[in-house]
Amino acid sequence: xxxxxxxxxxxxxxxxxxxxxxxxxxxxxxxxxxxxxxxxxxxxxxxxxxxxxxxxxxxxxxxxxxxxxxxxxxxxxxxxxxxxxxxxxxxxxxxxxxxxxxxxxxxxxxxxxxxxxxxxxxxxxxxxxxxxxxxxxxxxxxxxxxxxxxxxxxxxxxxxxxxxxxxxxxxxxxxxxxxxxxxxxxxxxxxxxxxxxxxxxxxxxxxxxxxxxxxxxxxxxxxxxxxxxxxxxxxxxxxxxxxxxxxxxxxxxxxxxxxxxxxxxxxxxxxxxxxxxxxxxxxxxxxxxxxxxxxxxxxxxxxxxxxxxxxxxxxxxxxxxxxxxxxxxxx
Amino acid sequence: xxxxxxxxxxxxxxxxxxxxxxxxxxxxxxxxxxxxxxxxxxxxxxxxxxxxxxxxxxxxxxxxxxxxxxxxxxxxxxxxxxxxxxxxxxxxxxxxxxxxxxxxxxxxxxxxxxxxxxxxxxxxxxxxxxxxxxxxxxxxxxxxxxxxxxxxxxxxxxxxxxxxxxxxxxxxxxxxxxxxxxxxxxxxxxxxxxxxxxxxxxxxxxxxxxxxxxxxxxxxxxxxxxxxxxxxxxxxxxxxxxxxxxxxxxxxxxxxxxxxxxxxxxxxxxxxxxxxxxxxxxxxxxxxxxxxxxxxxxxxxxxxxxxxxxxxxxxxxxxxxxxxxxxxxxxxxxxxxxxxxxxxxxxxxxxxxxxxxxxxxxxxxxxxxxx
Numbered sequence: 001x002x003x004x005x006x007x008x009x010x011x012x013x014x015x016x017x018x019x020x021x022x023x024x025x026x027x028x029x030x031x032x033x034x035x036x037x038x039x040x041x042x043x044x045x046x047x048x049x050x051x052x053x054x055x056x057x058x059x060x061x062x063x064x065x066x067x068x069x070x071x072x073x074x075x076x077x078x079x080x081x082x083x084x085x086x087x088x089x090x091x092x093x094x095x096x097x098x099x100x101x102x103x104x105x106x107x108x109x110x111x112x113x114x115x116x117x118x119x120x121x122x123x124x125x126x127x128x129x130x131x132x133x134x135x136x137x138x139x140x141x142x143x144x145x146x147x148x149x150x151x152x153x154x155x156x157x158x159x160x161x162x163x164x165x166x167x168x169x170x171x172x173x174x175x176x177x178x179x180x181x182x183x184x185x186x187x188x189x190x191x192x193x194x195x196x197x198x199x200x201x202x203x204x205x206x207x208x209x210x211x212x213x214x215x216x217x218x219x220x221x222x223x224x225x226x227x228x229x230x231x232x233x234x235x236x237x238x239x240x241x242x243x244x245x246x247x248x249x250x251x252x253x254x255x256x257x258x259x260x261x262x263x264x265x266x267x268x269x270x271x272x273x274x275x276x277x278x279x280x281x282x283x284x285x286x287x288x289x290x291x292x293x294x295x296x297x298x299x300x301x302x303x304x305x306x307x308x309x310x311x312x313x314x315x316x317x318x319x320x321x322x323x324x325x326x327x328x329x330x331x
Numbered sequence: 332x333x334x335x336x337x338x339x340x341x342x343x344x345x346x347x348x349x350x351x352x353x354x355x356x357x358x359x360x361x362x363x364x365x366x367x368x369x370x371x372x373x374x375x376x377x378x379x380x381x382x383x384x385x386x387x388x389x390x391x392x393x394x395x396x397x398x399x400x401x402x403x404x405x406x407x408x409x410x411x412x413x414x415x416x417x418x419x420x421x422x423x424x425x426x427x428x429x430x431x432x433x434x435x436x437x438x439x440x441x442x443x444x445x446x447x448x449x450x451x452x453x454x455x456x457x458x459x460x461x462x463x464x465x466x467x468x469x470x471x472x473x474x475x476x477x478x479x480x481x482x483x484x485x486x487x488x489x490x491x492x493x494x495x496x497x498x499x500x501x502x503x504x505x506x507x508x509x510x511x512x513x514x515x516x517x518x519x520x521x522x523x524x525x526x527x528x529x530x531x532x533x534x535x536x537x538x539x540x541x542x543x544x545x546x547x548x549x550x551x552x553x554x555x556x557x558x559x560x561x562x563x564x565x566x567x568x569x570x571x572x573x574x575x576x577x578x579x580x581x582x583x584x585x586x587x588x589x590x591x592x593x594x595x596x597x598x599x600x601x602x603x604x605x606x607x608x609x610x611x612x613x614x615x616x617x618x619x620x621x622x623x624x625x626x627x628x629x630x631x632x633x634x635x636x637x638x639x640x641x642x643x644x645x646x647x648x649x650x651x652x653x654x655x656x657x658x659x660x661x662x663x664x665x666x667x668x669x670x671x672x673x674x675x676x677x678x679x680x681x682x683x684x685x686x687x688x689x690x691x692x693x694x695x696x697x698x699x700x701x702x
Contacts, residue, residue, distance in 0.1 A: 111671025111674075291500050
């Protein structure tokens with residue numbers, strides 16, 4: 001029997017990092033920047049938060065002095081700062097220096113993943129742990145805290161109230177981004193920049209400013225996804241390369257949601273489900289088939305990509321200037 | 332200036348006409364030197380070692396022993412081979428980020444021939460099958476996104492990226508099917524005793540065959556891109572699809588044909604990796620070369636001859652950074668950070684090659700300010 005009550009909450013928890021990543025990448029892509037550095041940025045966000053929490057926990061005289069609020073605040077701010085710096089670097093190279101976006105993004109992913117694993121490894125050494133991981137259980141428990149009464153609410157509590165605050169924040173951020181993009185003047189300007197920077201520029205909208213703001217905010221949102229993964233999903237345990245290829249999956253999810261963060265709320269949970277489906281499909285002794293099931297999220301993405309391009313609905317297309325640098329004097 | 336309140340901006344940027352190659356490479360060289368200084372500073376901060384020691388380590392990593400030099404050239408050959416594979420697509424502005432996957436299926440086809448045909452065919456026939464099947468497998472993997480791009484203009488960057496993961500899972504499936512011994516989760520060296528399907532080594536040097544093949548490939552690709560009708564069509568499609576249509580080039584045909592070529596060469600690289608050197612199949616056999624190749628090709632401005640220099644540079648620095656991390660007791664990922672920094676500097680330096688920065692009063696001709 002398929003166990004929905006254990007499957008669904010795990011799918012949600014698996015989907016939240018993807019939701020952060022895809023919301024951030026959608027905001028970025030709406031400004032015309034195809035940021036392939038998102039996987040690296042999510043690593044940097046995660047490790048920055050871990051570094052902040054680690055030094056906060058290390059600075060305490062005794063574990064009894066631990067306060068949840070400063071711990072959460074410090075690691076949140078560190079994660080936001082780390083991913084903001086990565087976003088600024090990307091903008092400086094692609095917007096100010098007009099470098100190729102694909103090349104810059106790939107270099108940022110190399111750098112970010114290396115940065116995460118290097119400082120992760122160094123912290124593990126510093127903590128004197130003989131195992132190859134770092135555990136921040138105190139800070140993590142603050143991130144994972146939920147309404148205590150939810151345990152008594154049966155399936156309802158388990159399905160809707162058993163997550164840490166960052167999970168709900170992800171949904172709120174996605175809905176707010178959707179609102180800002182489609183219902184406000186700032187969103188209209190941003191979309192104009194992504195669709196046709198020449199036109200936007202002629203209308204007096206600052207292309208550079210919009211690209212910078214959208215990409216930096218997008219990076220910070222994506223960085224939170226990395227933080228959620230470490231602090232909540234994996235209970236504050238950092239081990240190198242554990243985050244895996246979720247960053248690339250988040251980029252795929254942007255296509256899947258046809259550039260709409262509100263669609264992303266459900267579809268990232270769906271993706272989270274597809275990601276762990278192989279653990280729930282009974283395959284008996286045949287372990288090899290499990291590897292084929294892990295293909296499902298990627299195949300589904302390809303199918304969606306093909307279908308959206310076949311239908312050619314104008315509202316479902318990527319921003320027209322996606323991936324192209326803008327130089328005013330080049331017409 | 333009549334109007335006192337309206338001032339010219341502090342500096343403005345104009346596009347340069349083509350810069351002579353020695354100036355362009357001078358700027359790139361300057362960026363690399365700056366990047367190395369920054370890397371040395373960071374390494375010195377981390378290890379408290381003399382920065383010159385750091386540079387010596389980078390150099391020794393590739394040239395201290397003969398074996399290291401061979402490994403250096405083998406790595407250059409493999410990276411160059413993938414870069415040659417992706418360059419026709421890039422010239423067409425078709426962003427093939429799927430070289431990883433195309434290599435993997437090429438390697439998978441090679442391994443399949445080595446394992447399934449070893450008891451059926453003689454050695455030479457197995458090798459022939461390996462060559463054909465790996466090239467076909469790579470071509471098929473490459474042409475799928477191209478068909479959709481040509482027919483429905485499907486975004487190729489994301490399509491090829493996803494195909495990588497499909498390939499990785501396909502390879503993990505077959506690794507478990509063929510695992511030796513059962514439950515090990517890996518294949519191990521294929522045909523260790525019989526050496527069936529191992530590409531021959533020339534003059535006792537394991538890597539020489541790969542290096543020769545890739546050297547030939549470089550020359551052929553250079554001629555193909557610069558002196559053949561196909562190469563010309565690729566350039567026209569890359570510059571402007573509308574122009575291409577206007578002069579009667581069948582754009583879709585060019586896209587599909589070029590991606591078959593690109594995928595086939597990636598498949599061939601997979602063959603060289605599995606059949607030529609590693610004699611095993613893992614999901615990490617490509618070592619991220621499919622992504623590094625993007626930078627190799629881009630830094631060389633999609634010119635196969637310059638790509639020899641850029642792939643040398645990247646491999647040399649990566650091996651140097653790897654040795655820094657082992658020698659000074661840093662974690663292996665340190666080399667990724669150093670490679671990242673060096674790439675950022677090179678990427679940034681392209682700006683000063685393509686654009687001129689002129690300041691308000693002193694109309695300086697050269698943008699001297701580096702990144």
